[in-house]
Amino acid sequence: MKVVVAHNRYREAAPSGENVIVDLEIAQLGAAGVEVLPFLRSSDEIPTMPKTAKALLPISPIYAPRAQHDLAELLRTHRPDVLHLHNPYPLLSPWVVRTAHRYGVPVVQTVHNYRQVCSSGVYYRDGHICQDCRGRALGVPAIVHRCYRNSRAQSALMATTLAVHRPTWRSVDRYIALTSAVAEHLRDYGIPAERIVVKPNAIPDPGAPAPLGDGFLFYGRLSPEKGVALLLNAWRQHPEGSLGRLRIAGDGELRELVEAEAVERSDVEYLGVLDRDGVRAALRDTAVVLAVPTWHDVLPTVVIEALASGRPVLGTALGGVPYLVGMDDPATAAGWVVPPEPAALAAALPAARERAAALAPLARARYERTFHPDVVTGRLLDVYAGLARRPADAPHPSDAPHPSI
Numbered sequence: 139m140k141v142v143v144a145h146n147r148y149r150e151a152a153p154s155g156e157n158v159i160v161d162l163e164i165a166q167l168g169a170a171g172v173e174v175l176p177f178l179r180s181s182d183e184i185p186t187m188p189k190t191a192k193a194l195l196p197i198s199p200i201y202a203p204r205a206q207h208d209l210a211e212l213l214r215t216h217r218p219d220v221l222h223l224h225n226p227y228p229l230l231s232p233w234v235v236r237t238a239h240r241y242g243v244p245v246v247q248t249v250h251n252y253r254q255v256c257s258s259g260v261y262y263r264d265g266h267i268c269q270d271c272r273g274r275a276l277g278v279p280a281i282v283h284r285c286y287r288n289s290r291a292q293s294a295l296m297a298t299t300l301a302v303h304r305p306t307w308r309s310v311d312r313y314i315a316l317t318s319a320v321a322e323h324l325r326d327y328g329i330p331a332e333r334i335v336v337k338p339n340a341i342p343d344p345g346a347p348a349p350l351g352d353g354f355l356f357y358g359r360l361s362p363e364k365g366v367a368l369l370l371n372a373w374r375q376h377p378e379g380s381l382g383r384l385r386i387a388g389d390g391e392l393r394e395l396v397e398a399e400a401v402e403r404s405d406v407e408y409l410g411v412l413d414r415d416g417v418r419a420a421l422r423d424t425a426v427v428l429a430v431p432t433w434h435d436v437l438p439t440v441v442i443e444a445l446a447s448g449r450p451v452l453g454t455a456l457g458g459v460p461y462l463v464g465m466d467d468p469a470t471a472a473g474w475v476v477p478p479e480p481a482a483l484a485a486a487l488p489a490a491r492e493r494a495a496a497l498a499p500l501a502r503a504r505y506e507r508t509f510h511p512d513v514v515t516g517r518l519l520d521v522y523a524g525l526a527r528r529p530a531d532a533p534h535p536s537d538a539p540h541p542s543i
Contacts, residue, residue, distance in 0.1 A: 347448025360390030
């Protein structure tokens with residue numbers, strides 16, 4: 139099987155979990171015997187582009203002519219079975235869906251955010267959840283609030299792009315929703331349920347879990363939407379030392395808040411920024427991992443990493459967290475979810491500490507059943523196979539002029 143994996147890489151200066159996931163998925167597909175044809179662009183290319191290419195950047199989210207030319211050549215030369223799209227912005231454009239269809243190639247898209255509707259892709263602005271653009275033909279609120287790159291002009295361009303490409307998105311042959319919450323978002327957008335498959339990301343198996351540690355671990359971006367301020371508010375409602383140790387790792391705009399709390403309370407420890415070995419050590423030392431976003435976080439990888447290490451998760455009931463923890467079947471859930479409120483989180487902390495050992499085996503079992511690379515790659519191959527069944531002698535479209543816009 140031949141699969142084109144299309145992705146516009148985010149800037150390396152702003153570390154992207156999506157870039158990492160795409161790289162892992164390409165490697166996993168290759169290991170499974172798939173011939174992967176990467177069709178990749180990077181936003182890091184923009185500063186070095188010639189002036190003529192830069193002049194076209196404002197329209198590239200709508201129609202990127204160079205990308206369509208190069209993709210057409212790739213499709214003509216290799217005749218792939220499927221095109222798998224991740225992020226199209228800004229250098230690929232959703233128009234790659236139309237180009238693939240022009241060459242008779244079905245399209246799968248993994249939905250990593252909410253950008254079919256939301257110009258920023260996160261359903262979050264000014265410190266709160268925002269879905270003001272849902273159901274609108276044009277996302278005027280996004281323009282008013284400068285939701286895309288804090289610019290009214292660029293927000294207007296992105297809102298226009300989303301309006302122009304509504305038919306494009308509705309023509310995608312199969313959507314991969316990373317969680318049941320993303321599937322609900324797609325159905326709300328008008329995608330038929332039969333064209334949506336829930337398939338999460340996978341992470342490599344770290345091996346048999348170490349014996350359970352003690353206390354709680356939060357690691358990730360130290361920013362308001364990740365919930366670190368919510369967590370500290372809840373933690374302060376318990377006497378110092380009564381819950382064991384709270385370890386916090388990461389960096390971001392709320393780093394000073396975390397550092398001050400670590401100075402004030404002996405049961406709070408700031409670990410700084412951790413590399414992969416540091417994360418593994420921190421997971422080994424803890425009993426419960428915290429994932430407490432205050433926005434609809436699509437798929438916080440920290441939850442999957444916790445489950446793989448046999449650590450139950452206490453999270454907020456937003457975005458992908460309930461699905462990741464397994465709350466669709468509370469009897470086998472690998473953790474707990476609560477409303478994103480200090481009192482609710484504070485009440486859950488002692489219970490989570492008390493029951494951590496009982497849920498640790500369920501955490502590892504959920505990883506093996508749902509997020510192990512062998513399982514996830516198998517499900518992805520099933521998606522491809524369902525779309526790639528065309529007669530071997532079926533005609534393949536020849537070269538044709540690029541469509542106008």
